Amino acid sequence: MSLDAHRHKKQLGQHFLSSPGIVEKIIRAVNPKPGEFIVEIGPGGGALTFPLLRAHGELTVIEFDRDLIVPLAEEGAKHGKLTIVHRDVLKVDFGKLGHGHDVEGPLRLVGNLPYNISTPILFHVMEHAEAVKDMHFMLQKEVVDRMAAEPGSKTYGRLSVMLQAVCRVTPLFDVPPGAFTPPPKVDSAVVRLVPRPLGEAGVKDAAHFARTVAAAFSQRRKTLRNSLSTVCDADAIRAAGIDPGARAEAVAVEAYVTLSNQLIDAGIQPPEADAL
Ligand code: SAM
Numbered sequence: 490m491s492l493d494a495h496r497h498k499k500q501l502g503q504h505f506l507s508s509p510g511i512v513e514k515i516i517r518a519v520n521p522k523p524g525e526f527i528v529e530i531g532p533g534g535g536a537l538t539f540p541l542l543r544a545h546g547e548l549t550v551i552e553f554d555r556d557l558i559v560p561l562a563e564e565g566a567k568h569g570k571l572t573i574v575h576r577d578v579l580k581v582d583f584g585k586l587g588h589g590h591d592v593e594g595p596l597r598l599v600g601n602l603p604y605n606i607s608t609p610i611l612f613h614v615m616e617h618a619e620a621v622k623d624m625h626f627m628l629q630k631e632v633v634d635r636m637a638a639e640p641g642s643k644t645y646g647r648l649s650v651m652l653q654a655v656c657r658v659t660p661l662f663d664v665p666p667g668a669f670t671p672p673p674k675v676d677s678a679v680v681r682l683v684p685r686p687l688g689e690a691g692v693k694d695a696a697h698f699a700r701t702v703a704a705a706f707s708q709r710r711k712t713l714r715n716s717l718s719t720v721c722d723a724d725a726i727r728a729a730g731i732d733p734g735a736r737a738e739a740v741a742v743e744a745y746v747t748l749s750n751q752l753i754d755a756g757i758q759p760p761e762a763d764a765l
Pocket of ligand 1: 501502503504505506507530531532533534535536537551552553554576577578579600601602603604606
């Protein structure tokens with residue numbers, strides 16, 4: 490079957506880009522340089538893949554839909570050297586992806602992500618942040634707003650704190666539903682994520698940090714003294730430089746890092762967190 494005849498699969502979040510202007514803008518934002526190792530998550534019908542291949546010469550893509558693999562390979566060969574990984578991206582070990590390829594080194598990830606699993610993809614990639622140079626992702630605008638939110642704003646929450654502890658988050662531009670086929674129900678946006686140098690944020694234990702942040706935001710309307718009452722007392726909160734009377738949404742990312750690290754030193758484990 491050809492790529493043109495492909496029937497979009499809703500369960501795989503298949504909204505394919507159909508605006509050459511937006512494709513061009515994404516490629517300009519990525520600005521691929523010779524020798525870089527670029528990996529696209531979810532190439533779909535190749536809207537980004539083939540222009541990226543033409544701009545860069547070679548590209549690795551990760552696609553789960555078996556119906557797309559052969560047509561992508563056939564069309565891809567006309568544009569450059571395309572390596573296709575037929576896999577669920579959530580099962581890909583990004584730390585090992587470069588091995589055996591001509592190009593190695595830090596990954597540059599690109600993708601118009603399937604929105605139904607965009608947060609799990611973000612967290613999976615964050616676990617391999619040391620292998621990644623940067624990421625350019627298309628996501629729901631609402632998710633991008635939450636990722637980039639600053640303390641004190643309504644959208645600042647667990648997602649903002651968890652991502653900003655690992656990455657610098659820069660929203661680049663918005664994309665309307667009409668730029669896709671079929672159009673999604675929501676607005677989209679392209680975001681750039683650049684992992685912070687290892688140790689810069691100072692998180693001692695990622696799992697502990699995740700549980701601390703989840704506990705703090707478990708009751709948004711309450712003060713931290715209340716929402717963290719099952720974890721630690723007000724003195725422990727104060728010791729991290731945080732006002733126990735503050736709400737979770739007012740506290741900076743760095744303060745959560747300090748709190749988690751100090752709880753570790755005190756031997757305190759917050760309860761298991763729900764998935765984000
Ligand atoms: N990049 C194309 C474009 O912009 O037109 C397609 C983007 S579409 C929003 C998301 C793509 O991710 C689809 O091709 C879909 O099949 C693929 N996908 C969905 N779930 C996936 C998974 N778990 N692992 C890898 N690819 C997946």
